[in-house]
Amino acid sequence: MIRLSGRLVCMTEEERAAVLTHRPAHEAATRxxxxxxxxxxxxxxxxMIFDVSESFRDRAAFDAHQTRTRDSAWFAATRRILRDFRVEELRD
Structure with a gap:
């Protein structure tokens, strides 16, 4: 399993608005x-700070998520927001 945890740290109201606007669709698409x-x-x-937590079955699923995200409205709107993330690979 791959687990990501961390924070999105907005520096401006515009960044915060982008998170709030695009979060519902991004969450639904990811789930x-x-x-x-x-x-x-x-x-x-x-x-101005949002907690992020995500878990994926394996590295392939996580990588597919990353690829899809890079091509999304979410990423276009939020790519400049500071991300303070930690990724862990948990093995059985």
């Missing part, structure tokens, strides 16, 4: 991907 176990982008106490 529908083959191999997605879980995917969440949650608000925090700081309105």
């Amino acid at each position: 529908a991907e083959a191999g997605c176990i879980s995917f969440r982008i949650d608000d925090t106490d700081d309105p």
Whole structure:
């Protein structure tokens, strides 16, 4: 299993608005991907920071997600937002 956790850190209201606008479609598209176990982008106490957590069945599913994301409206709108992510590969 591959697990990603971390934060999106917005520096401007425009970045925050991009997350809020594109989050629902991005979450729905990701949850529908083959191999997605879980995917969440949650608000925090700081309105400029969002917690991100995602789990995928294996490296292939995670890589497919990354490829799809790079070609999405979500990525076009949020690519400049600071991402503070940690990726772990969990083995049985």
